[in-house]
Amino acid sequence: MDIPESNNRLRISISSQKGGVAKTTTCLSLGASLAEQGYSVLLVDLDPQAHLTQALTVDPDSLRRTVGDVLLLQANIDEVSRETEFLSMDILPSNRGLILVEKLLHSVNGYEFRLRASLDALKDQFYDVVLFDCPPSFSPLTINALTVSDLVIVPVTCDFFSMQSFRAYTNLLRMVKKNLNPGLEYRLLITMFDRRTRMSMMFLEQFREKFGNRLFDTVIPIDAKLKESSLFGRPINLYARKARSAQEYRALALELQSCQKMTI
Ligand SMILES: Nc1ncnc2c1ncn2[C@@H]1O[C@H](COP(=O)(O)OP(=O)(O)OP(=O)(O)O)[C@@H](O)[C@H]1O
């Protein structure tokens, strides 16, 4: 997949119905790696838990405006987005108010396209890559992200429940592709991989067998430094440049730039 050179933006959802599989960590670490490699990046926090917002040391409760205002058409993206202390990486923050926004959206005709319209309307601010951190549910917030994305990265851990959950999720992705966004593709990313356990190695083989070239070659290892980095409010590539996970997220950013289009 080529990262567009000019007005086209690459839009990527990080999404899975399963909780705690490193969606937010991947959004932040991949975003920071792409920024490090020279791209301008917008991170969009679509989770009422606001972990991504907090990871960038923004206090969700202090926000006057959030991505929720964009979804309710009460603000434009450039009125809500904020610079982070990291060069070339902005955030469209979230807070708990998004729970209410999610409920309101249910009754709005065409709510699925709200985010798409707001991004298309962005005139002065240009981003090479927009990354959406989705909540662990198939809600109107997630559907907005999937409708606007070229690619969904689905983080999976090497265990039985993750594999089951991923299978169910592919059916939902197919529905979105069929009804809302024909250009949507998906790829799997193995996260929190523990090469010391036999079970991890076994599931890695199974994922490779079943999903082949939909699986990123890059595998993100389990790494205590990643947990630590969020405590210090810094993306891993800045907190511990040489950590294994930092190197693998950099590799993921490079792989993303070279991977081919796939069809769901
Ligand atoms: N490779 C890793 N090694 C060790 N810990 C990790 C790794 N990736 C993520 N974590 C930790 O696992 C926890 C869950 O990660 P994260 O919040 O990114 O998951 P999530 O999928 O966004 O969760 P949710 O579904 O609640 O949004 C966090 O404490 C995070 O620091």
Ligand SMILES: [Mg+2]
């Ligand atoms: Mg999260």
